[in-house]
Amino acid sequence: MNLFANLTNVLNSEVLSRIATYIDEPIEKTSKAVDGLVYTIVGGLMKRTTSEIGVNQLFNHIQKGRYDGTPLDNLATVLRDPAHTNMLITQGNDVISHLLPAMKSSIGSMISGYANIRNSSAISLLGLTTTIVLQVLGKQVKEQKLDADGLAATLFTERESFVNIVPESFMPQLVDKVGLHQIVAGAAGPARRTPADAPGKPVATAAPVRPTIAYDVADDSDSDNGALTKWGVGILVALALAFGGYYLYQNTQKYSDGQEETADLATVTSDTIQADTVTRSLAVPKEQPAATAPKSATTAIATPATATATTAVAGSLTREMTPYLTNPTLPKGRFFALPGIAFQPGSLSMTATSQASINELSTLLKTYPQLQIQLVGYANDAQVGITNKGLSFKRVNLIKQQLITSGINFQRVDAIGRGTGVMRNDTSRIQRPSMRKIVMRVVVK
Template identity: 70%
Template sequence: MNLFATLNEVLNSDVLSRIAAYVDEPTEKTNKAVNGLVYTIIGGLMKRTTTEIGVNQLFNHIQKGRYEGTLTDNLATTLRDPNQTNTLITQGDEVISHLLPAMKSSIGSMISSYAGIRNSSAISLLGLTSTIVLNVLGKQVKSQKLDADGLASTLFAEREAFVNAVPDELMPRLIEKVGLHQIVNGVATPARRSAVESPGRSVASTSGSSVRSTATVTRPSVSYDPVDDSDSDNGALTKWGVGALLAVALAVGGYFVYQNTINHSGVAQDSSDLATVTGDTIQADTVTRSLAVPVEPKPQTATAAPTAVSTAAPVSTTGLSGNLSQLMTPYLGNAMLPKGRVFPLTGVAFIPGSLSLTAGSQATINELATLLKSYPQLQIQLVGYANDAQAGVTNKSLSFKRVNQIKQQLMASGISFVRIDAIGRGTGVAKNDTSRIPKPTMRKINVKVVAK
């Protein structure tokens, strides 16, 4: 059963008109907001079920909240009563607070801007839509007799439909606000719970009609009877031996702490974390920064001019002969230079209004892939700009799709997605810019070095 098709049936015109009347917003804008929230909630739940805790929490909320789908059978009737509608909103607020913690305000702000409604209306619709989505999922759990793992798998089966269904205008915002980079790129998978059962009991998990193979888990018997070894020579020797080893370990640990303090007492802080080639500095606030980026060693204060620079030796520099390599290789090979520098991908261009690369662009992409392979610690952020979007597509959406296409090619060449971030900045001119200073819109792609 297609989850989005089911939700479209549930959220029919009669239901949407009643929801619009409750929040006192135009029906067209309410429809756009509810659809955006459906994608947001499902995407957020997909991300949540990439962890074992998230899988359990989602399943437990559906079970304890008795989300069995009965609400969706009489939703239009239920929404006639403002008190019942308010109850559904309150239930959804609680769900969001537990399943997508600390995200209610940011989601409400995103949907308010996306659909052109009041922020208070967006928050109310978030709670109501969350309750409806959980009832639809709960109905699937009940009808297909799904366990927690089966629910997570069923949810992830909608990933392709989700990517295709999200409007171009919403997708970049959704990825940035909810953190769906791994979901959209198809690299995330649902977590599997680790089951521990009683002695001799067979562990079996059912997902829909399919049953995974069973395994028997037997716990070893544990004795809690006290053992008196005070009269045993072996016991006494063991105690003395453990004590001696502990003393040695403490001494060694103290020595290393002392040495580390001496070695790092003269470390100077970097004067700046950002330096650019083109003068463009862009804030890194998405997947590469959110993951565990290794901290770059800071240079020690020198009393005299250094005679040699310590650099991390690349694996291989074969094929690094293009313009991009000529710019980046000296910088990447010098550990004294701070991370954060921005380089233009001048060799990469797209046919106006499309996602088709121009002739010669592939060579620069291949060159970038070679650099990433040559410097295994290198992590980058691709930042795209566009000013040539055609009707029906925004410049921000077009810029994101273009850099994401480059990211996909780099991943296909063997580069881990963790090392590549991709964001679209549209024209590069902020809508709330009141400086009245003319700023040319941009059509380009930059590479920012996040870690080296």
């Protein structure tokens, strides 16, 4: 039985009813909020265990907090006591502050909007749900005798279930808020600790220390030799500083003769390289007509970037979208096909032409900094071990991750997977073909 099934058994109707009474919210909203928090906490813990520090912290919190699953046997009874319930909430909020630092408020706001409950209720539920999740994990650690590495590996076995079980309406904001892009795309895994970090394993002993010369200032400070030593060191330092200053002065003078413009250009180039990723994505220069382009040093440096942009802009997607984006009378919401982006059957491996299309899309987003899009994926070629919905979601998030890497703000790109595109509850009796493609919808133009 997997983690989510265990949590479903623990968070039964009686327990949810007790929780709803405590926070004074409707049972339906409380249930939706708790489900959202379970997905958020499990996803956040997966992300946390991608580092050695996170692996150790999670395991240590479970051990030191004595999370062994004992309260789960009579959780509904435990929640009858408001004082005990408040203690569980406080305990969970303290843990979440350590495992997911500086995220408590943002998670509370996300869940408050998702389930339409008060923000204070969402924060209380965050603490309580965190405690319950850790109790379930701690019980698994106890029963299976897991160490920290085993716990992290077991947690990551839930990744496929996580992608498939999280509601489509909630997944995009969850991925963006907690930063789960690489998790859902299958590009991240649990970190393994070094032997020195693992309890019970031999730790390398330090190499024997060889005798060295000791510089004990206190012992010779009152002696003549100590005074002479201090004066000698002081004179040497003064000479070194004087020589260094003279050297810098001479080089500065040589550099200044007729090269002020080059120095200014170098400074701008350095600042540009170190600029924020989002700033870079919004700072794409407009092309100048070839006949009027100035023949300066600045033009020479900018030419390669301009040439690259020009090559990318020549694509069919740009030719199709430019008239739409530049016409303010056309409404937002239009869909565009992305036939150039495709994947090998049943995998996350892109075809040879996909990268050029992604680069073109990235250039479009940089050219129109106000543009916001939604990538919609369809898949009908999933292999054993993953659903079509999970595969389609991983594919569009892989594309989104590449756009982010190219300098696009993650808030401008939404990504959802719709599986085959055939709804299970479709009662129209119209034969609809399953799909395997990526399309893009313009959210803001």
